[in-house]
Amino acid sequence: AMNASFYLAISRLPLATVGAIEFLGPIGLAAIAVRGPRNIAALLLAIGGVVLLTEIRFSGAQLGYLFAFTNCGLFVLYIVLGHRLAEEGGGEGIDRLSAAMLVAVVVAAPIGFADAVPAFGNPTLLLAAIGVGISSSVIPYVTDQLAMARLSRGTFALMLSLLPATATAIGFMVLRQTPAITELVGIALVIAGVAVHRPKKEAP
Numbered sequence: 001a002m003n004a005s006f007y008l009a010i011s012r013l014p015l016a017t018v019g020a021i022e023f024l025g026p027i028g029l030a031a032i033a034v035r036g037p038r039n040i041a042a043l044l045l046a047i048g049g050v051v052l053l054t055e056i057r058f059s060g061a062q063l064g065y066l067f068a069f070t071n072c073g074l075f076v077l078y079i080v081l082g083h084r085l086a087e088e089g090g091g092e093g094i095d096r097l098s099a100a101m102l103v104a105v106v107v108a109a110p111i112g113f114a115d116a117v118p119a120f121g122n123p124t125l126l127l128a129a130i131g132v133g134i135s136s137s138v139i140p141y142v143t144d145q146l147a148m149a150r151l152s153r154g155t156f157a158l159m160l161s162l163l164p165a166t167a168t169a170i171g172f173m174v175l176r177q178t179p180a181i182t183e184l185v186g187i188a189l190v191i192a193g194v195a196v197h198r199p200k201k202e203a204p
Contacts, residue, residue: 005071006018013065025073027047030157030158045196046190046193049185049188051186052182052185085097086148086149087148168183168187169187
């Protein structure tokens with residue numbers, strides 16, 4: 001549901017707008033978890049960086065905003081449940097994640113199968129679909145579980161603020177999209193925020 005709402009949102013709104021709304025959730029989780037002035041400063045730096053990177057624009061279809069905020073809420077739920085899997089899994093968090101993905105397949109298949117049928121007759125589309133599935137779900141969710149098992153929920157949420165900076169860097173190296181000055185400042189702020197942040201037990 002989280003992935004579907006994200007794709008439905010970016011089909012109606014600029015990616016930057018959807019990204020900005022999506023990160024409201026993780027930043028909110030980080031805000032709940034912060035303790036001490038150092039982590040408050042880290043949070044403010046990360047928020048400033050995300051705002052500069054995503055260039056929030058309020059234009060587009062209202063339905064797009066509905067999907068974007070739905071994605072944001074489900075992203076928060078994913079982080080909370082993902083941490084529970086990682087903490088209570090006894091080292092089996094990834095196995096439980098696999099079970100969750102199987103449930104997702106059963107739920108989503110009847111909804112999207114009809115639209116997916118043309119891809120089965122087109123090898124290029126089928127390979128692209130497989131690539132999107134592996135890149136957008138398998139690899140990110142497995143690495144999330146590995147990180148969640150080692151980081152507090154607040155720290156993990158703040159670390160997610162690195163994603164816009166990473167996207168900007170990949171865009172430059174792979175797509176030759178040269179970042180503007182404001183984007184470079186945003187990257188610097190996000191990195192500074194993550195560097196300043198300390199886990200709850202270490203915070204003053």
